[in-house]
Amino acid sequence: MFKTWPRLLCIWVMFLGLSACGGGESNVSKGNREGILHFGNGTEPQELDPHVVTGVPEHHIITALLEGLISKNPETLEPEPAVAESWTVSDDAKVYTFQLRATARWSNGDTMTAEDFVWSWQRALLPELGNQYAYMYFPIVNAEAFANGELSDFSQVGVKAIAPLTLQVTLNNPTPFFLQLLDHYAMYPVHRATIEKFGQPGEAGTLWTRAGNFVGNGPFVLQQWDLNKVLKVTKNPLYWDANTVKLNGIYFYPTENITTEERMFRVSQLHYTNDVPTEKIAIYQRDKPQKIRVSPYLGTYFYRLNTGLPHLSDVRVRKALAMSIDRDAIVNSILKAGQLPAYSITPPNTLGYTAASDLRYDPEAARALLAAAGYGNGVGFPVTEIIYNTSEQHRQVAVAIQQMWKQVLNIDIRLHNQDWKVYLDSVSSGNYQIARASWIGDYVDPNSFLDMWLTDGGNNRTRWSSKSYDELVQTIAPSAETRQQRYAALQQAESLLLDAMPIIPIYTYVSKHLIHPSVKGISSNLLDTPYYKYIYLQPETQLSVTP
Secondary structure, three states: OOOHHHHEEEEHHHHHHOOOHHHHHOOHHHHHHHHHHEEOOOOOOOOOOOOOOOOOOHHHOOOOOOOOEEEEEOOOOOOOOOEEEEEEEEEOOOEEEEEEEEOOOOOOOOOOHHHHHHHHHHHHHHHHHHHHHHHHOOOOOHHHHHHOOOOOOEEEEEEEEEEEEEEEEEOOOOOOHHHHHHHOOOOEEEEEEHHHOOOOOOOOOOOHHHHHHHHOOOOOOEEEOOOOEEEEEEEEOOOOOOEEEEEEEEEEEEOEEEHHHHHHHHHOOOOOOOOHHHHHHHHHHOOOOOHHHHHHHEEEEEEEEEEOHHHHHOOHHHHHHHHHOOHHHHHHHOOOOOOOOOOOOOOEEOOOOOOOOOOOOHHHHHHHHHHHHOOOHHOOOOEEEEEOOOOHHHHHHHHHHHHHHHHOOOOEEEEEEEEHHHHHHHHHHHOEEEEEEEOOOOOOOOOOHHHHHHOOOOOOOOOOOOOHHHHHHHOOOOOOOHHHHHHHHHHHHHHHHHHOEEEEEEEEEEEEEEEEEOOOOOOOOOOOOOOOOOOOEEEEEOOOOOO
8 A cells, every 4th residue: 555655646636736746747837838738639530631531539630730722710710811822703603713822831841732732632532532521522513423433534623723823613503602611621632642652542541641651731740649648749830821820739639538538627637628527517617717618619419310220211200209309408407508409400590591490399299100100109119229429428418318218209229339430430331220420510501511411421321312402402502593592492401301300400519618728819619610820828827726
């Protein structure tokens, strides 16, 4: 026991937020001194290839390493120049011409050119790569045909380098949100020579994304990646806007257990947390309001249903499940941070758009629908599994829904927790029955929530498809002459989706973070995107011990 004392003392001291044993200092104190931001990132990233990944944890890291044609204002999210210093739009709003800045460089010193974007976008659309975000390119002429393998000549796709620093993009239709897309990592350029050094352009999972190999064009470069421990990036001196970047580096930590993450924050091991435990929200809001930020967030929490399975192929079953969830109870009794019950996939008032939804909590109607499907009082209904990635909050929501479905429909539900990568593989391969899911808007427009449900869309994963839905989202809405007409087409599409119910909306997110007072320049925005080059640390601001 004696030998354990020094260790116990270290732990005790660490939890008090004091200097570590042996004269060391906390991450926050040292980070403030050295300009290193310690960032809780939720989970270990699946990958760092922008044309392969789909998750928010990956987004947080990739936006430090790569940059697209445009960026966004950290507060208003309006497009701002990035690699492209300017652009023009043709009178018919179909042709965008981007002038790239001559000072843009790759982190190995190579000059950035328009051809970099042509090659990168071709790579992103290669059918063999299996990019689940390929549909983001579909507003571009012939991009969909190339991605589907119907066209092999990329010169027929509407992306041209008309001069070394001039890129021209031709769209199928005027697309009001096209500039918003260009700030998404799926549209980022990648360094051709590096990709080809470690494999084929259409090959996923090669070693080009590892530390020492990665060549990017963002404000930071990849320094170190210790799996399941920490991923470190350092300031990129060749970044065109390096003078604006104040941080010398960012350390991203996988923090799936939000209780542990909150403790790390409390003992000054993190500047910023990915989330806040439900039971701590009111305490921080009451006692330390300067350390907690809860903000509106353009995201929906929902369940995917595998409509390829016999019992879930019946829309009456899917509706019965959706109508027997008491969303008010979930947001008020479990989540407790201002989340809203969701009855549509698109959050209300997204850029003025609100879906027309008949979805409601109606146990009696739910029981009648299940009985009509042949499962009166739940008799004969197969035991069905919900999978969710590791998170106490996902578990709490799943347990509540498990109980609601038992109480209302008398059906048995099994819960299965999977780690992030296994969960992604399960959903991507269709190896699930019901899967917890969420969707955060890639840009502020209802299209960001609706184009993912297109037939064979990479992020659909429910096996549901509708030609009418596809036509409304892909053809009628983009060719509408007014916003009112476009929104009407999207509302019609969302009504089709909700009537078929391959997904069950549950609640609309808020973002929740603990932020050390020394962190400055981190704006709250609807996409909850941190724009690192504007963030800085003010070392003289100290964090007290409590709560």
